[in-house]
Amino acid sequence: MAKVEFDIEKLISEMTVEEKINFVVGAGILWLPNNPAPKVKGEAGETREIKRLGIPKAVLADGPAGLRIDPERENDENKYHATAFPIETMLASTWNRQILRKVGEAMGEEVREYGVDILLAPAINIHRNPLCGRNFEYYSEDPLLTGEMAASFVEGVQSQGVGACLKHFVANEQETNRMSVDTIVSERALREIYLKPFEIAIKKAKPWTVMSSYNKLNGKYTSQNKWLLKDVLRDEWGFEGFVMTDWFAGDNAAEQIKSWNDLLMPGNTYQIFKNRRPEIEEIKGAYERGEITEEMLNERVRTILKVLVNTPAFKGYKYSNKPNLEEHAKIAYEAGCEGVVLLKNNGALPIKPETRVAIFGTGQIETIKGGTGSGDTHPRYVVNLLDGLIEKGIKIDEELSEVYKQKISELRASDYKITKNEWGDNIIPRLPQDLLAEEEIKRYATVNDIGVFVITRISGEGVDRKLVKGDFYLADDEIHMLSKLSKAFREQGKKLVVVLNVGAPIEIESWKDLCDAILLIWQPGQEAGRIFADVISGKVNPSGKLPTTFPKRYEDVPSRSFPGEPKDNPEVVVYDEDIYVGYRYYDTFRVEPAFEFGFGLSYTTFEYSNLKIYRDGGDIVVRFEVINTGEVAGKEVAQVYVRAPRGKIDKPYQELKGFDKTKLLGPGEKQKIEIRIPVSSLASFDGRCWVIEKGEYEIRIGASSRDIRLKQTYILD
Ligand code: BGC
Numbered sequence: 001m002a003k004v005e006f007d008i009e010k011l012i013s014e015m016t017v018e019e020k021i022n023f024v025v026g027a028g029i030l031w032l033p034n035n036p037a038p039k040v041k042g043e044a045g046e047t048r049e050i051k052r053l054g055i056p057k058a059v060l061a062d063g064p065a066g067l068r069i070d071p072e073r074e075n076d077e078n079k080y081h082a083t084a085f086p087i088e089t090m091l092a093s094t095w096n097r098q099i100l101r102k103v104g105e106a107m108g109e110e111v112r113e114y115g116v117d118i119l120l121a122p123a124i125n126i127h128r129n130p131l132c133g134r135n136f137e138y139y140s141e142d143p144l145l146t147g148e149m150a151a152s153f154v155e156g157v158q159s160q161g162v163g164a165c166l167k168h169f170v171a172n173e174q175e176t177n178r179m180s181v182d183t184i185v186s187e188r189a190l191r192e193i194y195l196k197p198f199e200i201a202i203k204k205a206k207p208w209t210v211m212s213s214y215n216k217l218n219g220k221y222t223s224q225n226k227w228l229l230k231d232v233l234r235d236e237w238g239f240e241g242f243v244m245t246d247w248f249a250g251d252n253a254a255e256q257i258k259s260w261n262d263l264l265m266p267g268n269t270y271q272i273f274k275n276r277r278p279e280i281e282e283i284k285g286a287y288e289r290g291e292i293t294e295e296m297l298n299e300r301v302r303t304i305l306k307v308l309v310n311t312p313a314f315k316g317y318k319y320s321n322k323p324n325l326e327e328h329a330k331i332a333y334e335a336g337c338e339g340v341v342l343l344k345n346n347g348a349l350p351i352k353p354e355t356r357v358a359i360f361g362t363g364q365i366e367t368i369k370g371g372t373g374s375g376d377t378h379p380r381y382v383v384n385l386l387d388g389l390i391e392k393g394i395k396i397d398e399e400l401s402e403v404y405k406q407k408i409s410e411l412r413a414s415d416y417k418i419t420k421n422e423w424g425d426n427i428i429p430r431l432p433q434d435l436l437a438e439e440e441i442k443r444y445a446t447v448n449d450i451g452v453f454v455i456t457r458i459s460g461e462g463v464d465r466k467l468v469k470g471d472f473y474l475a476d477d478e479i480h481m482l483s484k485l486s487k488a489f490r491e492q493g494k495k496l497v498v499v500l501n502v503g504a505p506i507e508i509e510s511w512k513d514l515c516d517a518i519l520l521i522w523q524p525g526q527e528a529g530r531i532f533a534d535v536i537s538g539k540v541n542p543s544g545k546l547p548t549t550f551p552k553r554y555e556d557v558p559s560r561s562f563p564g565e566p567k568d569n570p571e572v573v574v575y576d577e578d579i580y581v582g583y584r585y586y587d588t589f590r591v592e593p594a595f596e597f598g599f600g601l602s603y604t605t606f607e608y609s610n611l612k613i614y615r616d617g618g619d620i621v622v623r624f625e626v627i628n629t630g631e632v633a634g635k636e637v638a639q640v641y642v643r644a645p646r647g648k649i650d651k652p653y654q655e656l657k658g659f660d661k662t663k664l665l666g667p668g669e670k671q672k673i674e675i676r677i678p679v680s681s682l683a684s685f686d687g688r689c690w691v692i693e694k695g696e697y698e699i700r701i702g703a704s705s706r707d708i709r710l711k712q713t714y715i716l717d
Contacts, residue, residue, distance in 0.1 A: 006309045011053055012298050017287065020297040022048055023304065024257060025279045026244075026267030027057060035271075040115050041080070042070030044247065044374065045266035047308065055305075058313045060165075060244075060265070064088045064121040064137045065370045065525060066332075066377035067110045080321065082110045083328040083526065084379035087370050087503055088122060088149075090339035090522035092139035093544035093600070095637040096661045097152040099335045104156020104164075106328040111162045113323040117311035118163035118209055120374070122150045124197040125213075127504070127548045128173035128581055129562040131465040131472065136503030136523060137375040140547035141582030141597065143193050144656050144681075147200025154205035161312060163208030166201055168246055169233075170194050170222060172213035175464045176563035177570050179249065182216040185575040190217075191685040192579050199237055208241045208307045212261055214249045223250040229260040242303045248272065253279035254286035262300045325380065329527060336524040336531035338635070341544040342601040343508070348495035348517035350538025350603055351394070351450055357536075358397045358444045359386060360485060361454030362408050362431045363501050365401075370523045371503050372425055373461025379526040385454060385499070388529020394537060397448050407435050428458070430470055434477035438484055445488040450495050452536075453485050453515070457502040458523075464563055465504065467554055473507045486514040499532065509552040509594045520544075538603060543635035543661070545600035545704065549582050552594045558585035583705045584652035598639050598656075598704035604630030604667070608638070608709035613699055619676040622658065624701055624710055626673060628665040636662045639702050640675050642682065645695030649684045654700060657681055679716065692716070 015023070027046040030038040039046060039059050049057040062068040067082035085091070085103055094100070111119045123134070127141040139146040150166065157164040171183040171194050185194065201207060210233065212223040222228055223245045233239045242262040248269045250256050256264055270276045286292040308314050342349070351357065367384040370377060386404075389396050408431065412418060416429045433455075436444075445451060455478060459465045469475045474482070482498070489496045495516040500506070503523050512518065519542070524531050534540040551557050558577035564570030580588060583597035611624045626636050640658040644651040658675035665671055682697065683690035694716050701710040 006305070006314060008302060008305045008309065011055065011305065012301055014053055015050070015301065017294060017297065019050055020294070020301050021280055021283045021287065023050065024263055024283070024297065024300045025253070026263065026265040028268035029266050029271050032271055040069055041073050042068060042378075043116060044120055047263065047304070056313045058117040058308050058311045059115060060118045060120055061111070061116045062120045062374040063377075064123045064375050066379070067107060067114060067116065067119065068374060068377055069114060069116070071378045078321065079380070080114060081325065081378060081380040082114070082323070083107070083325060083332050084369050084377040084382065085332045086336045086339050086525045087136040087375070087523045088139050089136050089503065089547060090524060090544070091153075091335060092145055092149050092547035093341050093522065094335060094338035094661070095145070095545055095659055096338055097148060099338055100149050100152035101156040102331050103335050104153040105159055106331045108157035108160030108162050110323040110328065111157070112160050112312050112317070113320050115312070115319040115321070116162065117308070117313050118165055119157055120165045120167060120211065122153050122164065123167050123375070124150045124201065125168055125172050126194055126197070126581060128575070129557060129559040130505040130551070130554075131467060131562065132173055132504070133175040133459045133464040134371070134373070134375065134461055135548075136371040136459065141549060142547065142656050143196035144200070145547055145659070146197035150197060150201040151204035154201055154207045158205070158208065161310070163307060163311065165209040165211050165244070166198055166207050167211035168213035169198060169210050169243070170213060170228065171217050171575070172215050174563040174573065175462055178214045180216070181564055181570055182219060182572045183575065184218055184572060186578055188685045188687055189575055189578045193581050195232065202237050202239050206240070208310070210239065210241065210243045211246050212243055212249065214246050221250040223261045224252055224255040224259045226259040234260070241307050253282040254292060257283055257286070257292055257296065257300060262303045332525050333527040333530055336527050337534060337540045339522060339524070339544045340531060340535050340542045341520040341546055342542040343518040343520050343595050343599070344512060344515070345601050346495070346516040348450065348497050349519065349536055351536055353537075354395070355450055356395045356397065356448040357389065357450055357452055358400050358448035359389065359452045359454065360400070360436070360481065361433060361456070362404060363454035363456035363499075365404055365408055366431070366456070367528045368456045368458045368501050368523050369525050369528055371458060371460045375461065376425070377525070382526045383529035385501070385529045385532050388531070388533040391530065392533035392537060394533055397444060400444055403436075430475070432477045433475070434480045436481070438488070441484050441488045445492050445494060450497065451485050451489040452497045452499060453482060454499045454501055457506060459503055472554060474511060479511065482511060482514050497536070505548065505550045507554065508550060512594070538632070541603045541632055541634040542600065543602060543637065545598050545637045546595055547597070549586055549593045549597045550595040552592060556586070556591050556593070579652065584655065587653035587705065596704055596706045598637070598702065599706070600637070600704070602634045602636070604628055604632045604634040606634070606636040606703065608701055608703075611701060611710040611712050613712055613714050618680065619678055620699070620714060622675045622677060622699055622701070624673055625670050626662050626665070627670040628667055631667055633664050633666045635664055636703065638662070638673055639705065640677065641700040641702060641705060641708070642677070643698035643700060644682065645693055645697060647693035647695060649686050649691060649693065651684060654705070656705070682716070
């Protein structure tokens with residue numbers, strides 16, 4: 001990129017106070033009519049330009065599954081599509097740092113080549129409750145896995161000369177009343193679970209920016225919380241980038257500036273929130289009263305400029321509007337293949353080349369690529385599951401799929417019309433699934449060799465999922481259909497596969513015996529059908545593992561206060577499960593999940609051996625070997641859990657402290673794995689500081705959190 005020199009101190013000395021105040025407020029809600037046009041249509045916001053001083057605007061755009069910009073522009077024949085990658089939860093299911101890095105690089109290139117400067121991703125809140133509407137945008141219930149995935153992704157994005165943004169800082173684990181709810185959480189849980197991924201990613205990957213969240217944290221909006229944004233983020237962790245608010249967040253612009261929230265986005269919030277005063281006026285008032293000093297403004301402006309001078313906009317980069325979408329489609333496919341999780345398999349999968357497949361469920365055509373809201377994407381295409389099978393030459397029952405096409409168009413034309421919400425997003429009613437009579441199903445079971453039933457769910461920003469049939473539970477029509485399929489295929493000695501095209505856990509326990517295999521394809525992005533086809537045919541051996549627990553029953557979920565109190569309109573949500581989030585709870589309190597954290601089957605088998613543990617400086621080094629003992633090639637995700645000794649502090653039964661994924665191992669092939677666990681990562685936060693307990697630690701190497709293959713004690717003295 002061209003070198004354009006900006007002397008930040010000189011610029012600051014030349015800026016008027018008014019210009020400084022303007023600069024810490026975003027350029028406004030540019031998608032509203034009568035505002036200046038955005039530089040890139042569909043972007044989320046911009047920083048302000050100061051023409052007089054040669055300071056250009058910089059463009060910010062979402063999001064976690066791919067760059068979200070409008071593909072269409074007025075009076076312009078060209079299209080501006082971006083790649084739809086798998087959702088973050090699926091990316092985390094790969095447990096593969098290299099893939100996250102590659103996906104980051106690809107997205108970063110699209111960001112740069114479409115004239116955007118900062119990507120508003122990754123989102124790294126924690127899967128605290130399966131019903132959070134944005135869980136699909138987050139990686140995991142575990143802070144280490146989240147932090148590691150985020151770090152690799154950020155490195156990838158930023159290697160392209162554009163910025164990444166860790167969001168939403170912090171404790172924003174629900175959508176219900178997200179702009180006002182007060183999250184009450186102990187400092188221990190905050191530090192060990194919710195802040196941890198941010199800490200890991202910041203220290204490892206130096207993201208250019210952080211986005212503070214909508215919610216209050218222990219009584220104060222996070223964007224108005226100096227302890228969070230200054231003491232922890234900058235003084236303790238050494239974060240050097242800038243902090244922006246989430247869009248329209250908080251209730252006091254001056255407080256935000258005073259609390260080290262450098263940039264207020266999108267700016268001109270009063271245009272939507274009629275009861276608010278313009279941020280610029282509020283800040284000016286505080287300046288005139290002496291509550292905000294010029295020094296403070298200089299500091300915020302300096303922090304923002306230090307980042308922005310590295311952006312393509314400031315370097316005068318001539319973007320092409322032609323990112324390498326062909327290449328990125330391959331990366332989206334590859335990432336998706338590694339993120340598919342095989343949950344159950346009684347010999348149903350993979351299918352053989354001659355197997356005739358009857359695919360049921362409207363999701364074969366209306367496949368869900370990802371969630372809605374700012375985590376949505378606008379790709380060139382989405383290969384649905386049916387087209388994926390056809391493209392890959394899998395023998396399908398074409399008549400059956402034609403029936404589905406027909407039924408879908410009839411339903412969508414009548415009672416199940418797609419409408420738009422106030423934001424212009426599609427509202428797509430879930431279609432009934434009990435669409436075929438028993439006799440018809442019987443016929444399809446006779447003329448085909450295997451049945452596949454697709455179940456879909458979609459959720460998105462702004463609303464949480466519901467504990468109802470059709471959302472967390474299967475709907476009655478889905479259960480009826482599943483039962484009929486199960487009966488028809490099994491009566492003829494044939495197998496039934498359920499495919500879950502969902503963004504977060506649903507209830508499985510009550511119906512899992514009705515099928516022979518369950519394949520979790522998550523929401524895999526634009527390459528959905530290709531990924532699906534190659535996994536069921538065995539061309540790709542599934543190697544994804546769950547980054548989040550699938551509970552047996554919703555009642556087992558530890559976050560009892562969700563989405564807070566009072567139930568109908570929560571003002572407060574108390575994280576009273578404390579550090580016992582996800583498997584930390586299920587393992588410690590002996591609650592059996594449906595599918596545990598870290599779980600995922602393969603078409604082959606792996607054995608673990610030769611565990612050696614030794615100390616090297618500040619690290620505990622764990623070495624072992626993984627061998628493919630089965631018939632086909634595959635990859636294994638090896639996980640290291642640590643059980644702490646009984647000490648002064650309550651500890652979970654075990655915690656993930658390291659992981660690695662093997663390369664593709666052929667039958668009989670072996671790989672040596674070495675995982676380093678920094679001793680410092682064994683510390684717990686006792687309420688005031690980090691404490692490392694001495695004594696006997698159990699180092700547990702597993703294929704999942706409940707399938708521990710090797711263990712050894714390690715004495716820390
Ligand atoms: C979301 C952010 C997003 C921003 C800009 C907000 O509603 O919470 O994740 O980056 O909008 O689109």
